[in-house]
Amino acid sequence: MKxxxxxxxxxFIGGNFVHYMVNKYPQYIIYNLDLLTYAGDLTKHYEIENKDNYFFVKADISDRETVMSLFVKEKFDYVIHFAxxxxxxxxxxxxxxxxxxNVLxxxxxxDAAMQINLTKFIHVSTDEVxxxxxFDPTLFFTEETPLQPNSPYSASKASSDLLVRAYYxxxxxxxxxxRCSNNYGPYHFPEKLIPLTISRVLNxxxxxVYGDGKNIRDWLHVSDHCAAIDLVMHEGVNGEVYNVGGHNERTNLEVVKTIISSxxxxxxxIEFVIDRLGHDKRYAINPTKLxxxxxxxxxxxxxGILQTIQWYLDNKEWWEQILNGEYQSYFDKQYSNK
Structure with a gap:
């Protein structure tokens, strides 16, 4: 068994992918490695945690000794790196x-993958790199677009992308x-735009909304993203980059208004707040290669947005328990206009 x-x-995305793989490929053994930081949550896996082909390992990917030992012991066939x-x-x-x-x-x-006879290492990155x-509808990111990250997050992801390329x-x-566009769907942590908007509208x-709300993102349902990674895992040409985009461009304000209306x-x-530092105008992916x-x-x-809204309506207990005092303190600090 692989x-x-x-x-x-x-x-969020990794959790949906675990569900996808455990259910689609009972002949594969799926190991879920996660440190369970603030955005990590295992309650989403209650329905699969007792399946014979699913195992959870709590560990930090930066913990070299633990990761090395795990790879040598289990000798994985594939690594799908979301963390x-x-x-x-x-x-x-x-x-x-x-x-x-993201980098170390x-x-x-x-380094751990180099110690075993790995079939493939898939690094899940972002269009933000x-x-x-x-704001030109004829312009799109392709796999040949130069990396020009503008935030510490995207810079750290671009750095990890280059490391992965270098090891190849x-x-x-x-x-x-x-490299995917903005994902949305079930189990999305409520600090991100769509689940944040849904939870606050319901409450x-x-x-x-940052600035004037005109920043544009391309939205990709997480289920479509999981299917894309599955395909790349089995059919992707070694060493290649594949962009995953939904061709669903919306301004942030349009997204918020769609949820409110629904x-x-x-x-x-809606409350407009001071714009985020280095807030990129627009992301849009050309997924022709994939x-x-x-x-x-x-x-x-x-x-997709209607399905997602319905999921949050049906699963209030999941996201309500996340909105605790610690998260509320973060929210108040992040979106203050002062």
Whole structure:
């Protein structure tokens, strides 16, 4: 049986991918390695935690001794590397944490992968490493777009991307890098735009929108992203980068207004706040290369956002327990206009 290590499998995208793999491939053994930081949550795995092909390992990817021992013991066939600090706002206030996890942690995993006969190392990255695009609908990021990250978060991800590439070029480690647009869907931590907006609308609270709300993002349903990584894992050409985009561009303000309208609430809940430092104007991905491999998104934004809103309505107990005092303190500090 093939052994698949998923790092960051208690997070949003990694957690959805763990579910996807455990259920789709009962013949694979899925190992979920996660440190369970503030955004990590195992309650999302209650329905699979007793399955024979699922195991959880609590560990820090930066802990070299633990990671090395685990790789030598289990001899994984594939590593799907999601684990990362990923919130841009937090990277502005605490950049060192992002460098430690996203750069040094990735290096530890790469070194560990070199000790075993690994079939493939897939590094899950972000379109933010490309920098920003102008408000020109004809411009898109491709795999050849130069890396020009603008935040400590995206700089740390670009650094890890380059490390992964270097281990392929220098040591011949079989790798792929995927770069996705903004994900949304079930189990999204409520510091991010869509779950933050849904939770605050349901609680009749003000929704903070940075600047004028005209920054544009391309939205990708997490289920489509999982299917893309599955395809790259099995069919991707070693050493190649694959962009994963949903072709669902919306301004932040449009996203917020769509959610408010879907829940039958008033746009008076919107509160414009001081813009984020280094706030990129627009991200948009051309996923043609991945499409040529056989992938295409199944969700439009219209269908995906309604499904996501319904999930949050049906799973209030999950996100309400996250909105504790510690998170509330962070929220108040982050979105203050002072």
């Amino acid at each position: 052994k698949i290590l998923v790092t960051g499998g208690a997070g 990362a600090e990923s919130h841009v706002d937090r990277s502005i206030t605490e950049p060192e944490i992002f460098v430690r996890t 942690g990735t290096q530890v995993l790469l 490309y920098g920003e695009l102008e 070029e220098t040591f011949g480690l079989p790798i792929n890098i995927t 009749e609270q003000k929704i903070p 829940l039958g609430k008033s746009e008076e809940l 499409g040529n491999l056989g992938w295409k998104p199944t969700y439009t934004f219209e269908t």
